Amino acid sequence: MSKNCGQPDYSEYHFQAKEKALYAMEGIVLVLAIGYFFYQSWIACLFLMPVFLLFIREKRKELSKRKKQELSIQFKDLILAVAANQKAGYSIENAFRESYKDMEMLYGADGIICIEIRYIITGLDNNVTLEKLIYSLGMRSSQPDIIQFADVFSIAKRSSGNITEILQKTVAVIEQKTETDKEIQLIISAKKMEQKIMNMVPFLIIFYVSSTSRGFFDVLYHNMIGVIIMTVCLVFYAAAYLMSKRIVDIEV
Numbered sequence: 001m002s003k004n005c006g007q008p009d010y011s012e013y014h015f016q017a018k019e020k021a022l023y024a025m026e027g028i029v030l031v032l033a034i035g036y037f038f039y040q041s042w043i044a045c046l047f048l049m050p051v052f053l054l055f056i057r058e059k060r061k062e063l064s065k066r067k068k069q070e071l072s073i074q075f076k077d078l079i080l081a082v083a084a085n086q087k088a089g090y091s092i093e094n095a096f097r098e099s100y101k102d103m104e105m106l107y108g109a110d111g112i113i114c115i116e117i118r119y120i121i122t123g124l125d126n127n128v129t130l131e132k133l134i135y136s137l138g139m140r141s142s143q144p145d146i147i148q149f150a151d152v153f154s155i156a157k158r159s160s161g162n163i164t165e166i167l168q169k170t171v172a173v174i175e176q177k178t179e180t181d182k183e184i185q186l187i188i189s190a191k192k193m194e195q196k197i198m199n200m201v202p203f204l205i206i207f208y209v210s211s212t213s214r215g216f217f218d219v220l221y222h223n224m225i226g227v228i229i230m231t232v233c234l235v236f237y238a239a240a241y242l243m244s245k246r247i248v249d250i251e252v
Contacts, residue, residue: 010141013064027055074113076174083167
């Protein structure tokens with residue numbers, strides 16, 4: 001199954017209308033803040049447009065990662081529902097079909113996993129094997145849990161393995177990984193808050209000094225040497241921001 005069939009490609013996040021407006025506004029505010037505090041020139045904002053584009057790209061990556069994490073959690077609930085349906089006597093294919101009702105109650109018809117189950121059901125109706133459909137989901141989402149499940153599931157189907165046991169082990173692994181991730185996020189939540197505060201410190205210092213000692217920074221503005229110095233400071237600030245973001249961005 002390819003993304004030409006209308007299936008979502010989780011490697012690319014597409015902003016909704018409200019998100020476009022919100023993040024475009026945030027990006028513009030960021031560019032204006034840098035232009036004013038570092039150069040005190042609105043013209044400088046025109047040369048800072050790459051910052052806006054980088055901001056939008058980072059937001060897209062962040063939301064894409066969040067969507068993949070949601071998919072992984074919802075996939076765990078799907079496997080739980082499939083395992084319960086199979087124990088009730090359904091074949092594995094029909095167990096996936098029946099699981100749609102449970103997922104719709106949990107996440108609504110527009111939930112990520114409900115959309116994927118509809119693709120699976122459509123594929124099964126068109127005689128596409130369940131293994132290929134699950135593997136397609138794994139490749140499009142690039143989620144190791146789903147890819148590994150698809151590989152093991154495919155082998156088990158060919159060798160008439162214990163599908164129920166595979167489903168249970170998959171749920172156990174994903175649950176353990178999810179709990180570990182929650183614990184890590186809880187531990188570093190304070191550090192993430194500190195990072196956000198530290199990101200604001202340079203702007204707050206410049207604002208405070210400019211307000212209390214007018215003219216103190218005038219030597220750094222509207223001349224070539226000052227522009228060079230402030231640009232170097234901005235580069236160091238950007239490097240520190242990226243480094244701090246990488247430190248708190250821990251993946252399980």
